Amino acid sequence: MKEGPDIALIGSLIGDPARANMLTALTGGKALTATELAGTAGITLQTASSHLSKLEAGGLIAQRKQGRHRYFTLADDDVGLMIEGLMGFAAYRGFTRHRTGPKDPALRKARVCYNHLAGDYGVRVLDSLVAEEVIAGVGDKLQLTKSGEGKITALGIDLAALVKSRRPVCRTCLDWSERRSHLSGSLGQALLTLFLDKGWAKREPDSRAVRFTGTGEKEFAKLFPLPTPSTVERFNQHTVEA
């Protein structure tokens, strides 16, 4: 048949456990060195170097030289979305490597997804923004509303800069733990940066998990309230799930 794009190439890149581990680590958003990535994958530096050059040739990662270090990151948002999507599929099938370790609940509550917030809290951000009509749209075509524009700038986010960045401002990303969409795009990134800058949340050292502080929890709850029955009603004219 030979129809359509070549998914085997990408599959084979992800198909190796060592490379999959590295990509998963990079989904944490932090730039990592080859040595660090070798450590997380449990392989020697030579082997890691070989894998990294393959991933780079495949366009999945990018590197930045800085002194004698080479920092690796995912190539762009799309790679992060794709990986998170695969994780969602794998999680639903029960393809888990770890027998739901102790860090699992923290990951499900709030974690970094490349450059934005994911997990229960990430989903809640999008839900809340939609219920308050800050964001509207269907499918992957999310858009900021006129009224929402004010709310965002009130948070201290430079909206003009986001629009200028030539990346989509609002975007959905499928959450592997919640099986629902959360907010991605430059606005999603800006919000996570905001949480960290304000000291409301902190990243766990060697994990994707994000821990909210006491005041952070309160501020978050104030900014992103759970959708009330009345706002939910607007979207629930008809029950779709059985």
Add this chain to the structure above:
Amino acid sequence: MKEGPDIALIGSLIGDPARANMLTALTGGKALTATELAGTAGITLQTASSHLSKLEAGGLIAQRKQGRHRYFTLADDDVGLMIEGLMGFAAYRGFTRHRTGPKDPALRKARVCYNHLAGDYGVRVLDSLVAEEVIAGVGDKLQLTKSGEGKITALGIDLAALVKSRRPVCRTCLDWSERRSHLSGSLGQALLTLFLDKGWAKREPDSRAVRFTGTGEKEFAKLFPLPTPSTVERFNQHTVEA
């Protein structure tokens, strides 16, 4: 790290070109025999058999015995969505195997995505239904509106049966050729079935392409008009893309 689900397992399943070809063929939605799949992948029956048992063990495909034939299909909608998602990623990166062959325009216009319509026409269905407020919602959380309910049943679709099926009625699926969402779920499936049953469209014999007849084109244009500026306006309060 060993955090999160195991994407390497799925990657390795898709990573083999022969298996990727088979999966792509099955994304056409038709149940295919082992011999047919071996043909499309360009391998012998023995090798195909080995691949198919691996794919089945991985939960990506399912088989149905019928006489001395064994018909293979994708395991469920999720697998189709995942494959289509990977294709979108691959296409965007320029990972194409065929140098944009002659069938390519037809595929981009209208094709089968497992069990629903994809391509330009597929995207247009969702756009139109949203603009006419038959469907509302954000992200993956699409829902049929009260008014939309009437429109759907007027088409001769048994809505009660769809709701009872325990599968989501409305769902988004990322289109690899359009880089936009089209309609999936049991409603998406019902619509494609409708088009084929009414004789408005026909499937190309050995391809995912769908060809609309003359009257089919007219009926389709009548049912799913391109969103007018006024309806578009409602969602475009703020331009998001640069």
Add this chain to the structure above:
DNA sequence: CGGATGCTTCGATGATGATCGAAGTATGAA
């Protein structure tokens, strides 16, 4: 009952590729 078709299993082969030791290159520190 043959005989034919559809598919699986077994076994051997061969190629790909992951792995790591050793050596080489580049950058920074002393």
Add this chain to the structure above:
DNA sequence: TTCATACTTCGATCATCATCGAAGCATCCG
């Protein structure tokens, strides 16, 4: 300059796995 760190490249080894021939099993037909 000398040493150390960070990483790449080379080369050899080893394991995995895709592949196919041959044989076996199941189903259908006449």
